[in-house]
Amino acid sequence: MSILPIYNCFHPILKIKTEPVKEINDDIKNLIADMFETMDNTGNGVGLAANQVGKSLSIFVINVSELEEYPDITPFACINPEILEYSNDTITISEGCLSSPELYQDIERPNSIKIKYYDHEMNEIVKTFDGFLARVLQHEYDHLQGILFFEKLSNFKQTLIKNKLNKIKNSKYDIDYNMINYNGTLKKSTWDKIDE
Ligand code: ZN
DSSP states (O other), X not given: OOOOOEEOTTSGGGGSOOBOOOOOOHHHHHHXXXXXXXXXXXXXXXXXXXXXXXXXXXXXXXXXXXXXXXXXXXXXXXXXXXXXXXXXXXXXXXXXXXXXXXXXXXXXXXXXXXEEEXXXXXXXXXXXXXXXXXXXXXXXXXXXXXXXXXXXXXXHHHHHTHHHHHHHHTXXXXXXXOEEOTTSOEEXXXXXXXXX
């Protein structure tokens, strides 16, 4: 297994809709294992999409086991997910993203969703989620469609965070994981630099 660099939200791969997975082979199994390891290495990630590690495939991984609300939810992968239903009631929660460090914004989304996906053994699963977990799944699902969370903000609010977004685009932030900049170069973890 290996820890992969995470792609900056301004890298073009994060704006492309991902391709469905056709079969679970060793490459896919290894990718999923690497995604879990990469997410856990960030220290605060609860979800990670495959295009965030440079693979344009319809897969995301979730780990909410550190949160006290979800003691029974073990880390899981969602392959080729499809959101079947969104609730009419909405909830506003502050969101962040491993691809856009130091940016947190209140985002309104449906409170619950019904989602169909395939697990790591290609078993079809249909489940309803609500609250924070439904939120994480919607954020990751959007990644697979090429949509970033701050694009959910009104045009006016996006204007207000323009400076923050420019800083992210120009890699002006400290992080403790490696990132691929928007132009494909590598920004090393701040901690690696301290060790050097
Ligand atoms: Zn994200």
